[in-house]
């Protein structure tokens with residue numbers, strides 16, 4: 225069960241899951257974040273059409289965070305959330321269930337078996353918890369991309385985007401899952417900012433997909449230049465990631481793109497790719513400078529046991545080898 229705010233890197237996370245034979249996506253919840261929930265849902269349906277995976281249910285999430293007006297980030301992900309990629313609008317309908325109900329029904333149908341992966345603000349999951357407080361015990365495991373642990377934020381000096389958009393939801397989810405049989409596995413910026421996609425990675429995906437020409441974006445391309453790749457999945461990826469590369473370059477981070485969400489998806493598929501550290505964390509809700517900060521209690525001062533396992537170390541090259549092989553082969557089908 226996946227909850228996303230698609231989003232360029234969310235799109236790649238979905239592609240990785242679709243390309244992974246051990247994964248079976250039971251449903252996709254669309255959460256407001258990078259773009260509105262309606263646009264996220266439209267992007268999810270369009271991506272599934274592109275991948276001919278039209279049997280997966282897509283549910284619409286809450287239009288707004290729990291307690292604050294929605295903030296979106298079109299400068300990071302493009303006006304519709306997929307950078308320069310222009311996918312045809314799907315004619316497939318959305319689920320008749322809300323995203324929160326999809327979470328509940330999916331977990332209840334297979335108690336203890338479902339892995340939940342969240343790569344956007346945690347609004348839908350927090351709403352689901354209100355209606356079904358047993359959710360932490362019904363899910364097999366929760367994997368979250370969110371927060372920044374003993375590391376700067378990417379939205380405020382201390383807050384990471386997904387937590388920044390809906391801090392109340394994040395606070396409630398991390399508190400509720402303290403009772404879960406298995407602690408949530410959390411991938412924060414402290415690790416995901418080391419997962420740097422470079423144009424050469426895109427070229428390797430294109431080569432694996434046998435897409436022609438094996439081209440890749442360069443910093444000198446005119447902004448908005450579209451890919452001429454013959455393979456539609458490679459073309460979508462290239463046009464989406466080019467926008468993300470330009471965003472990172474324009475913010476002084478180099479011509480690279482952080483693959484936060486695909487990395488969290490890879491961890492959901494195989495937690496052994498990360499070194500984990502149990503930690504007691506909480507979310508700052510009231511600070512005038514620090515709202516949305518994820519705070520780690522290293523010294524046990526709150527007197528609470530660990531409520532999450534933080535991902536603290538990985539091998540980025542091994543991650544990219546797997547991503548390239550899987551997504552490239554999937555695109556070649």
Ligand code: BDR
Pocket residue numbers: 231232233234258297300343344369378384385386484485
């Ligand atoms: C997170 O923010 C979003 O813009 C990305 O999709 C990712 O989930 C990283 O902070």
Ligand code: CA
Pocket residue numbers: 228229230231233234258343344485
């Ligand atoms: Ca995301």
